[in-house]
Amino acid sequence: CGAGDGGSSAAAEHPLSGFQLQSVLRESARDKTIFLHGKVSCKEQSADAVVILERAPFQADAVSRLLGNNPEPKLQLKNDIYSVYHLNPPPELNEVKATVIHPATEKHIKKYMRQELYLIQETGEDYRNITLPFIESQSFSIQWVYNILEKKAEEDRIVHENPDQEVGFILLPDFKWNQKQVDDLYLIAICHKRGIKSLRDLNGDHLPLLKNVLQEGQEAILKQYGVQGNHLRIYLHYQPSYYHLHVHFVALGHEAPGITVERAHLLSDVIQNLEMDSQYYSKRTLTYTLRSDEPLLQKFKEAGRC
Amino acid sequence: CGAGDGGSSAAAEHPLSGFQLQSVLRESARDKTIFLHGKVSCKEQSADAVVILERAPFQADAVSRLLGNNPEPKLQLKNDIYSVYHLNPPPELNEVKATVIHPATEKHIKKYMRQELYLIQETGEDYRNITLPFIESQSFSIQWVYNILEKKAEEDRIVHENPDQEVGFILLPDFKWNQKQVDDLYLIAICHKRGIKSLRDLNGDHLPLLKNVLQEGQEAILKQYGVQGNHLRIYLHYQPSYYHLHVHFVALGHEAPGITVERAHLLSDVIQNLEMDSQYYSKRTLTYTLRSDEPLLQKFKEAGRC
Structure with missing residues (x-):
């Protein structure tokens, strides 16, 4: 069963x-x-x-x-x-x-349970002392991501692939989108490169990867769905829901969950920030929301940081 | 029939x-x-x-x-x-x-007709060449804001005031909030200082004002409504709906319009950015959405920037 x-x-x-x-x-x-x-x-x-x-x-x-x-x-x-x-x-x-x-x-x-929300102001130090050890202790499974990258699952859903292991990625529709209308178009670009857990791991060396995802992702969506780049909201989440670098491509008019200012980071802003300072994301205080039942919130409370 | x-x-x-x-x-x-x-x-x-x-x-x-x-x-x-x-x-x-x-x-x-949305990437130069002349040509009336600041209107709605003309502000409930429950708490801080049209006019000299709004605004909301700062989303809009500096204080769990990543700028991020670079907002490329019927979009199109 x-x-x-x-x-x-x-x-x-x-x-x-x-x-x-x-x-x-x-x-x-x-x-x-x-x-x-x-x-x-x-x-x-x-x-x-x-x-x-x-x-x-x-x-x-x-x-x-x-x-x-x-x-x-x-x-x-x-x-x-x-x-x-x-x-x-x-x-x-x-x-x-x-x-x-x-x-x-x-x-x-x-x-999926409704919970009270807390705003976290995570400094670079908080990340290294609280968040990173927490992520590493959890060993979240991302086997399903590797299944996609290795064509063991969902191969027929791939919209575009650049197979380069440094700057390449797979673009495919998000589960939330039924692909019947472009008003709520929602695709995910999953990078081939492994080991980039989130925004926090990005530095100036990743600019070619990020620029490539931005450029090729927009081109593939224009070709496949006829939707131009200035009708798309292209962003990363912090915290992400899984710790393997991925980028959201969503129709601008679609109010998807997770497009709020304290969760979404526009890819174009991420690129600007890294061009300004290669170490931007290891130093910056990042603001995000945690629900009262999330173990990471407990860690921030124990550390007196919430 | x-x-x-x-x-x-x-x-x-x-x-x-x-x-x-x-x-x-x-x-x-x-x-x-x-x-x-x-x-x-x-x-x-x-x-x-x-x-x-x-x-x-x-x-x-x-x-x-x-x-x-x-x-x-x-x-x-x-x-x-x-x-x-x-x-x-x-x-x-x-x-x-x-x-x-x-x-x-x-x-x-x-x-009920949908207006198409366009994502604008406004460089500092675009602001000076396209957006600023447009704002100045429109002479949007902000008399209603001055009426509040001068106590000619809505005086009974004021929740908190710091009367200082450099770092002071008036905090009052937004019209969208019926004040019956704190789940959708929504207040606006309007600065006494005049002539700051938006984010674009902010520089390092305004840090004392911004920090004061953040600190005193949170204290006043805690005192009046019992809601702590880490349950609030505190942000500015760009473009704002009127060109006099104001800050939104909204319950974190409330999905108010205009909290999306391409419209809202967290006050804590604005402060960080100005601490990093006093001229940050005169140089930065800022991303926002315009509807197809907005005259500013026409200006961007005429300039070949959209």
């Missing part, structure tokens, strides 16, 4: 049908998203799972069918020229995306 | 079924919303209509039904513990809200 065994029984193919809801971790009425924690049972064993449900964006070309093929719209209110109806379109016009993490660890479950 | 006549025919009750799509005015993949312009025909007459479709948020108590009562989930991808499925739940679990404006005027249609 579940994701791991590759079995051919119905249960193996549908971990969702054996899902027993334990709790709602978080929900967003604005985003039409809900994060669930539950158990998936199989052969008297039971494992935790996180399921993220998200309704599909509307597709312009399906809208007429949606309005036309509807059972009776239900009038909710009417005032002058304004009225509100509820429609219940048929299943084929109503897709829900379910992202399943199974088996899920305690960390996966915590990641 | 339509919303106005109160008739009892089927057409009168369902203007949506006679809706002929003309164009998609705007869509938001994140919000699962789409704004449509179309015609509703009736008795050989035809009137404009705007229809806004929005998918329903998930309801926690319906989620188990949604996962259980599904036809075969379709596996989209699988990598290690992560998998993605598409579900097509039955109509009763898939509501769409349709807001109808009918008959709609030209103004309704324009209101």
Whole structure:
């Protein structure tokens, strides 16, 4: 059962049908998203799972069918020229995306739980004394990143590759994007070079890599999707969600999560900063948010730095 | 037919079924919303209509039904513990809200029309050659700001004041905040000193002012609302919406508009940058977004800089 065994029984193919809801971790009425924690049972064993449900964006070309093929719209209110109806379109016009993490660890479950936020002002010294030892102690697995770089997974999703091990990268659509419309275009460039954990490891030697990602990434997106560079927000996260250098390419009009000033760093700014000072990111105080349940916050508290 | 006549025919009750799509005015993949312009025909007459479709948020108590009562989930991808499925739940679990404006005027249609966004990379030279002359030619009125500073308006809303004309400021709630809960706390610090139009005019001489706003602003908010500095996002906008120096103090968990990386500049970063280089903001290339209908965009286009 579940994701791991590759079995051919119905249960193996549908971990969702054996899902027993334990709790709602978080929900967003604005985003039409809900994060669930539950158990998936199989052969008297039971494992935790996180399921993220998200309704599909509307597709312009399906809208007429949606309005036309509807059972009776239900009038909710009417005032002058304004009225509100509820429609219940048929299943084929109503897709829900379910992202399943199974088996899920305690960390996966915590990641999606709503938490109080704290602003951290991390000096270069804080990074070396608190953050770096923490990252190294955690041994976060990035096997899935290496699977992509080594073409062991998702090879068919690659949009562009420059195979150079110093300045090269693989560009592919982010899981968050269904690739049906460019309004919420979202791609990730994953660098071939290993060992660059984050912004903090960047120095002037990485300028050719960064400039190459910026230039070639924009060119590939223009060629593949017809979207020009001045319609893209191109940025890195600090803290990143995984410690292997990657860059986000997102449609400018799309309010993706993680584009806020205390999380996102524009690639063009990163390049400017390193041109100004090759050691900029080892010295700079960087501001970011941590949730109350994150172990790194505890480390900052223990050090009296939060 | 339509919303106005109160008739009892089927057409009168369902203007949506006679809706002929003309164009998609705007869509938001994140919000699962789409704004449509179309015609509703009736008795050989035809009137404009705007229809806004929005998918329903998930309801926690319906989620188990949604996962259980599904036809075969379709596996989209699988990598290690992560998998993605598409579900097509039955109509009763898939509501769409349709807001109808009918008959709609030209103004309704324009209101919902999406403006294309452009990313501007404004060099120091661009600022002096394009942006500054544009700002000066517009003579934006900031009389309302002077009214606040001179206590001719909104005096009863002041939360804190330091009356010093060099480093002082007035702190008051932003109009966007209803002051009923601190989750979306939003205050503005308006500096007493005049003539600082934006970030671009700041230099090392302004460090005492900026540090004072940061320190005293946080203290006043802690005293008045019990919210600590590490739960606040404190930033300036570039471009600002008015050209008199002001600083935003917003609850960290509140996703206010204008906190994105290409619009917001953390006050702590501004201070660091000026400490590093007193002339930082007169030289730096600053990135921001302009909508296609903004006159400043036209100036950048005329100068061949966009």
